[in-house]
Amino acid sequence: xxxxxxxxxxxxxxxxxxxxHRLLLDLLRDEIGVTGTKEGCGTGDCGACSVMVDGRLIxxxxxxxVEAEGKSVDTIEGMAEGDRLHPLQTKFLEHAALQCGVCTxxxxxxxxxxxxxxxxxxxxDVRYWLAGNLCRCTGYQKIVEAVLDAAAxxxxx
Amino acid sequence: MKRxxxxxxxxxxxxAEASRLLKDNGPGGRFxxxxxxxxxxxxxxxxxxxxxxxxxxxxxxxxxxxxxxGTMTIGALTTMYTIETSPVIKKxxxxxxxxxxxxxxxxxxxxxxxxxxxxxxxxxxxxxxxxIALNAMAKIVSAVGERTVSIEEFFRGPGQSVMSADExxxxxxxxxxxxxxxxxxxxxxxxxxxxxxxxxxxxAYNLGKDKMCSGVRIVLGAVAPTPIRARxxxxxxxxxxxxxxxxxxxxxxxxxxxxxxxxxxSSADYRRAMVGVMTKRALLNAAVGPAQxxxxxxxxxx
Numbered sequence: 183x184x185x186x187x188x189x190x191x192x193x194x195x196x197x198x199x200x201x202x203h204r205l206l207l208d209l210l211r212d213e214i215g216v217t218g219t220k221e222g223c224g225t226g227d228c229g230a231c232s233v234m235v236d237g238r239l240i241x242x243x244x245x246x247x248v249e250a251e252g253k254s255v256d257t258i259e260g261m262a263e264g265d266r267l268h269p270l271q272t273k274f275l276e277h278a279a280l281q282c283g284v285c286t287x288x289x290x291x292x293x294x295x296x297x298x299x300x301x302x303x304x305x306x307d308v309r310y311w312l313a314g315n316l317c318r319c320t321g322y323q324k325i326v327e328a329v330l331d332a333a334a335x336x337x338x339x
Numbered sequence: 340m341k342r343x344x345x346x347x348x349x350x351x352x353x354x355a356e357a358s359r360l361l362k363d364n365g366p367g368g369r370f371x372x373x374x375x376x377x378x379x380x381x382x383x384x385x386x387x388x389x390x391x392x393x394x395x396x397x398x399x400x401x402x403x404x405x406x407x408x409g410t411m412t413i414g415a416l417t418t419m420y421t422i423e424t425s426p427v428i429k430k431x432x433x434x435x436x437x438x439x440x441x442x443x444x445x446x447x448x449x450x451x452x453x454x455x456x457x458x459x460x461x462x463x464x465x466x467x468x469x470x471i472a473l474n475a476m477a478k479i480v481s482a483v484g485e486r487t488v489s490i491e492e493f494f495r496g497p498g499q500s501v502m503s504a505d506e507x508x509x510x511x512x513x514x515x516x517x518x519x520x521x522x523x524x525x526x527x528x529x530x531x532x533x534x535x536x537x538x539x540x541x542x543a544y545n546l547g548k549d550k551m552c553s554g555v556r557i558v559l560g561a562v563a564p565t566p567i568r569a570r571x572x573x574x575x576x577x578x579x580x581x582x583x584x585x586x587x588x589x590x591x592x593x594x595x596x597x598x599x600x601x602x603x604x605s606s607a608d609y610r611r612a613m614v615g616v617m618t619k620r621a622l623l624n625a626a627v628g629p630a631q632x633x634x635x636x637x638x639x640x641x
């Protein structure tokens with residue numbers, strides 16, 4: 183009831199024996215120890231567990247670890263380059279777009295996916311793209327402003 | 340939070356192999372597509388499969404193709420996001436793209452598949468009414484043969500389709516349609532996103548230059564054990580010129596044809612009333628075309 187899988191995690195090759203029933207979220211957090219990705223609901227409603235798999239934004243609580251075989255997985259840990267924060271991370275700090283921080287990794291991953299797909303989103307675009315990422319603290323306003331600000335800065339590069 | 344229990348996991352390379360695994364291994368097996376229903380069922384609804392057969396390694400189950408005979412085929416493993424953003428679907432069947440866009444979130448739509456959605460057979464599924472309005476057909480394959488069933492006849496009840504345990508839905512085909520075809524899907528729910536439909540209304544009809552409507556199909560979701568055609572309502576509009584007044588009458592008839600229940604989301608009375616309102620709006624929206632078709636809902640582009 184286990185499978186040996188090879189996959190890429192934040193650009194680095196990984197090889198692990200994974201029980202079939204292990205969720206990707208738990209593989210990341212409990213077995214590999216990258217705990218930036220959070221569990222909020224376990225049912226794909228809150229987006230706190232958002233990661234990228236082969237360039238697609240998904241909820242890791244709904245994916246089996248064994249399904250990562252042959253795929254590239256990107257988590258929040260790979261967003262900054264060493265000490266250099268991603269513009270989204272910088273703007274989240276500048277705008278105070280977080281309080282408890284639990285939704286934040288998912289928000290950043292989701293926002294980065296949006297800007298990769300649409301570098302010049304409207305506020306409406308941002309709100310609808312982030313509809314799958316819930317925040318109990320901020321009321322979303324500063325998150326949206328931070329995303330739009332980061333997008334503007336990234337467009338000047 | 341509940342966790343999944345151990346199971347055997349297979350990743351066959353052909354549909355026949357996948358079907359045979361279900362036949363040979365007996366009860367307790369499930370097919371896995373995007374996992375957005377299956378994994379939740381395992382975590383929240385007490386589903387304990389003994390084995391899971393992943394369909395994602397089987398080639399030929401994805402993709403959208405426009406066929407030479409004017410039909411369009413959508414592979415069962417096509418994700419909701421692909422349908423939502425597909426240039427050919429947005430151009431030819433914008434209301435189908437619309438319904439796919441209503442499902443969950445981006446995260447869900449990047450995994451949820453049209454095949455899995457049909458197989459899950461939820462009465463409130465957003466894509467089903469649109470497919471029925473387009474008279475779509477499902478191809479169902481097993482190790483011993485294949486058959487074609489219209490999506491209209493595909494559902495037997497909540498969570499029940501006509502497929503047996505070893506059958507796999509491989510593709511959905513939309514028959515050739517007239518260039519005059521217009522359509523709309525309205526999902527009525529209190530939240531703009533991440534909600535289940537209180538009611539769903541899909542309409543499709545051929546709109547002549549004189550505003551005469553033919554080939555009218557009106558399909559209601561979430562107001563019966565399966566998505567249903569509102570045939571009496573269709574007959575009221577068939578061969579007539581669409582006016583606001585007639586749209587309202589058709590809406591009233593659709594409300595009478597619906598069989599909603601009261602549940603945690605809504606009362607039956609409210610659902611019935613909203614069927615009337617949303618059917619009227621859907622008919623009128625369809626006539627003005629996709630550019631303005633978000634009149635009463637929302638303006639969305641990514």
